[in-house]
Amino acid sequence: MSQPDNAVIDDPMATPFIKALVGRIRADDMYGAWERKKDAALLADYIVTREERRNMPMISDPDPDTLMRVETFYQAVGLAIEQETGLMASPMMKMSHEGFGRVILTSGSLVVLAKSLRDVHRFGFESLAVLAREGEKAVRHAIEQINRFPEVARA
Amino acid sequence: MSQPDNAVIDDPMATPFIKALVGRIRADDMYGAWERKKDAALLADYIVTREERRNMPMISDPDPDTLMRVETFYQAVGLAIEQETGLMASPMMKMSHEGFGRVILTSGSLVVLAKSLRDVHRFGFESLAVLAREGEKAVRHAIEQINRFPEVARA
Numbered sequence: 372m373s374q375p376d377n378a379v380i381d382d383p384m385a386t387p388f389i390k391a392l393v394g395r396i397r398a399d400d401m402y403g404a405w406e407r408k409k410d411a412a413l414l415a416d417y418i419v420t421r422e423e424r425r426n427m428p429m430i431s432d433p434d435p436d437t438l439m440r441v442e443t444f445y446q447a448v449g450l451a452i453e454q455e456t457g458l459m460a461s462p463m464m465k466m467s468h469e470g471f472g473r474v475i476l477t478s479g480s481l482v483v484l485a486k487s488l489r490d491v492h493r494f495g496f497e498s499l500a501v502l503a504r505e506g507e508k509a510v511r512h513a514i515e516q517i518n519r520f521p522e523v524a525r526a
Numbered sequence: 527m528s529q530p531d532n533a534v535i536d537d538p539m540a541t542p543f544i545k546a547l548v549g550r551i552r553a554d555d556m557y558g559a560w561e562r563k564k565d566a567a568l569l570a571d572y573i574v575t576r577e578e579r580r581n582m583p584m585i586s587d588p589d590p591d592t593l594m595r596v597e598t599f600y601q602a603v604g605l606a607i608e609q610e611t612g613l614m615a616s617p618m619m620k621m622s623h624e625g626f627g628r629v630i631l632t633s634g635s636l637v638v639l640a641k642s643l644r645d646v647h648r649f650g651f652e653s654l655a656v657l658a659r660e661g662e663k664a665v666r667h668a669i670e671q672i673n674r675f676p677e678v679a680r681a
Contacts (some may be wrong), residue, residue: 465619487537
């Protein structure tokens, strides 16, 4: 079940995490503006190539769209956890200025994932495969934590 | 050790929670402006009488001072937990508009306290005794949770 951290994902779009992320983004499309958009196109903002990253300032306040994108990423992690375990996992994010912060996901009384955030203004992934890998990694980590303390996740 | 929820506290200023809260507020006093202020005076903003509450609007966005006051309250809960258990307990607060939100305190991988917030623009307590009682109640609840799952609080 567990795969090496840097495993290449053959079909990123087929991973539970990416499916949850696409579903989460489509749920926000209240007026059907993205109905004809392909799934991969919806994820375009999550892709930041090395060159794009190089052209971004080292330090900057993240804009609201970027913050929303980070939050949506962790909401999708939570959805994928719920689909596999049946346990709701909801994120809480706290950002200070200049793109530093913290996000935690909890299920019941258990912190299933805790991550420090930095350079959030440059949040993004080199490719869909890397996006899928990092999302899946977070999902796997959280599910391991739930399996370690199941009675706390249900408390 | 545990006391009924509505117990009257004889000396609110002597409770670990109020001591932590006063300490937390004084720590913000970088220029010594409040050095001559008595402890109880520092807590004046936390006291909202029934009449004051009646005169507040039912629904309103909380101002930044009020939000800070709520956050400081839960930071003090966290400090009092740490003083008794040796475990750091840090709050994360998430507010939506109109004073609704959620605060959780975590120690290690354990959610030691989770509370929905509402009507935050009217956040306050009828008296110092009620402030102390509510703070102590939160501290006791969190410590019970830690005692229930000590290995998770240390994870």
